[in-house]
Amino acid sequence: MSFRRVTALLLRQFYLLRGSPARIVPLFAWVAIDIVLWGFITRYLNSVSNARFNFVPAMLGAVLLWDFMSRVMQGITTAFLEDVWSRNFLNLFASPLSVSEYLGGLVLSSIASSLIGLAVMIGLATLVFGLSFLVYGTLLAAFLLVLFLFGISLGIFGSALVLRFGPAAEWFIWPIPAFISPLACVFYPLAVLPHWMQWLARLIPPSYVFEGMRGVLEHHAHSLGPLAFGSALALLYLVLMARAFTGVYRHAVRTGLIARYSAETVS
Amino acid sequence: MPHDAAPSSDPILSVSHLRKLYGATVAVDDVSFSVATHEILGLLGPNGAGKTTTINMILGVLEPTSGSIVIDGCDLARRRRQALSRTNFAAVYAPLPGNLTVEQNLRVFGMLYAVPELGERMEAVLAEFDLKRFRNTKCGVLSSGEQTRVALAKAMLNRPRLLLLDEPTASLDPSIAREIRATIRYFAERAQVGVLWTSHNMIEVSEVCHHVLFLSHGRILLEGDPRALPGEHHHETLEDLFVTVAREPLTIRHTEEG
Numbered sequence: 001m002s003f004r005r006v007t008a009l010l011l012r013q014f015y016l017l018r019g020s021p022a023r024i025v026p027l028f029a030w031v032a033i034d035i036v037l038w039g040f041i042t043r044y045l046n047s048v049s050n051a052r053f054n055f056v057p058a059m060l061g062a063v064l065l066w067d068f069m070s071r072v073m074q075g076i077t078t079a080f081l082e083d084v085w086s087r088n089f090l091n092l093f094a095s096p097l098s099v100s101e102y103l104g105g106l107v108l109s110s111i112a113s114s115l116i117g118l119a120v121m122i123g124l125a126t127l128v129f130g131l132s133f134l135v136y137g138t139l140l141a142a143f144l145l146v147l148f149l150f151g152i153s154l155g156i157f158g159s160a161l162v163l164r165f166g167p168a169a170e171w172f173i174w175p176i177p178a179f180i181s182p183l184a185c186v187f188y189p190l191a192v193l194p195h196w197m198q199w200l201a202r203l204i205p206p207s208y209v210f211e212g213m214r215g216v217l218e219h220h221a222h223s224l225g226p227l228a229f230g231s232a233l234a235l236l237y238l239v240l241m242a243r244a245f246t247g248v249y250r251h252a253v254r255t256g257l258i259a260r261y262s263a264e265t266v267s
Numbered sequence: 268m269p270h271d272a273a274p275s276s277d278p279i280l281s282v283s284h285l286r287k288l289y290g291a292t293v294a295v296d297d298v299s300f301s302v303a304t305h306e307i308l309g310l311l312g313p314n315g316a317g318k319t320t321t322i323n324m325i326l327g328v329l330e331p332t333s334g335s336i337v338i339d340g341c342d343l344a345r346r347r348r349q350a351l352s353r354t355n356f357a358a359v360y361a362p363l364p365g366n367l368t369v370e371q372n373l374r375v376f377g378m379l380y381a382v383p384e385l386g387e388r389m390e391a392v393l394a395e396f397d398l399k400r401f402r403n404t405k406c407g408v409l410s411s412g413e414q415t416r417v418a419l420a421k422a423m424l425n426r427p428r429l430l431l432l433d434e435p436t437a438s439l440d441p442s443i444a445r446e447i448r449a450t451i452r453y454f455a456e457r458a459q460v461g462v463l464w465t466s467h468n469m470i471e472v473s474e475v476c477h478h479v480l481f482l483s484h485g486r487i488l489l490e491g492d493p494r495a496l497p498g499e500h501h502h503e504t505l506e507d508l509f510v511t512v513a514r515e516p517l518t519i520r521h522t523e524e525g
Contacts (some may be wrong), residue, residue: 002381004378004381005378005379005381007378008375008376008378008379009375011374011375011378012364012367012371012375015366015367015368015375016366017369019366020366082364082366086365086366087361087362088363088364088365089328090326090328090358090360090361091361091363091364091376091421092379093328094326094327094328094351094354094356094361095329095376095379095380096347096348096349096351096352096379096380097379098347098348098382102371178446209321250330253327253329253330254330255289256289256323256329257318258328258329259319259323259329
């Protein structure tokens with residue numbers, strides 16, 4: 001893998017961001033609105049409920065972590081969609097760029113863009129609403145890692161969908177986080193789900209993060225086993241999605257989809 | 268006339284028994300040819316003859332059903348990266364991203380092709396294609412002729428051994444088209460490069476190409492010197508021959524077999 005080729009894609013993304021406020025604002029605007037909204041909701045819940053339970057780390061922290069995962073996913077898909085919108089596949093894939101380098105470039109772009117969103121969310125949540133990340137302890141790093149890996153997987157999955165079914169499939173991408181959020185157990189324990197949904201939720205790595213987060217807050221329990229399983233599961237999804245993207249790319253090369261993307265005949 | 272530097276016998280591109288099927292449809296059928304150093308080879312044929320399909324296979328964005336493509340000694344199927352790092356292309360249907368400036372596009376693609384001393388090379392191609400005044404202009408707002416020049420600048424950026432040009436002068440005015448032809452001819456004469464050129468402009472083909480292949484229904488129907496071919500087939504001009512190939516390919520095939 002050539003680092004220079006991977007960074008070329010990151011540089012492309014930087015050029016696009018630098019010259020376009022319309023691309024910069026969404027990096028932090030929607031997550032900032034989410035934090036402000038949920039910050040006031042948690043304040044209100046704290047004021048009307050039993051003082052024994054603090055909603056800020058439980059709900060505002062959960063929103064922050066979920067938004068981080070969504071931003072990671074969108075970091076991948078928006079970088080990919082830039083190539084769809086500018087009809088750039090023929091230029092890219094007729095160059096020495098490999099699929100793994102291309103995915104590496106998307107991941108680097110996503111790290112850069114999602115860190116901006118994360119910094120804004122952390123700033124708002126701590127300074128305005130008093131969220132302290134110390135309550136999560138060192139597990140916070142593990143939470144972020146699992147969500148990052150799974151966000152990357154979802155982004156690659158969404159990109160593979162668009163590569164396979166054409167630019168119109170872009171609309172499959174945006175609802176993906178909302179589609180899996182009931183199973184991720186962001187705001188409620190896994191136990192409240194019906195039995196069959198619990199089985200499905202156990203296949204979703206973020207459910208281990210949010211269960212772990214609630215465990216830390218409610219019982220000060222540091223059960224690493226489930227979180228380690230969630231991490232392994234997230235890594236497995238990442239490998240599977242990267243393989244799926246590679247498979248879709250090979251199909252596109254075999255059938256001529258890559259070449260025809262530039263001619264806008266795919267839909 | 269392209270006589271200044273004779274093509275050498277070393278093939279930069281060797282295409283052997285190339286075939287592409289889409290289900291039962293044969294897009295390219297048992298096509299074999301080679302391009303030598305300093306040679307400009309014209310790939311001619313009516314729309315749908317298989318020219319772009321052939322070029323896409325050489326660019327590695329379309330997998331052949333069978334056959335082999337060797338670029339500068341590298342088998343494309345087995346050493347894709349090495350083969351494509353020696354290749355570049357420009358095509359009217361593949362403009363560079365319009366939301367980046369000329370300079371940004373050249374830098375990004377220069378990094379993708381691992382061009383050494385990229386800054387200097389960018390300055391050289393910007394000067395060569397008269398693009399310096401557009402360096403900070405987004406490609407999307409350039410005229411189609413200017414965009415073609417940017418695509419050609421990108422195609423020359425890595426000093427390719429094999430240059431694929433799919434109708435490179437299609438959107439240019441006659442004056443610019445003549446300059447571009449001269450630049451590419453000069454490049455082919457001076458550099459260790461072979462050029463595969465498609466065009467529907469038969470005067471241009473006669474002027475630029477050393478050798479031409481006529482494709483029809485995915486097969487090579489005719490080949491030869493574009494200046495001698497019309498006479499050999501009882502036509503006055505290459506354009507007349509092209510029209511016959513497009514309308515009555517069987518006539519030509521029978522003549523060849525006879």
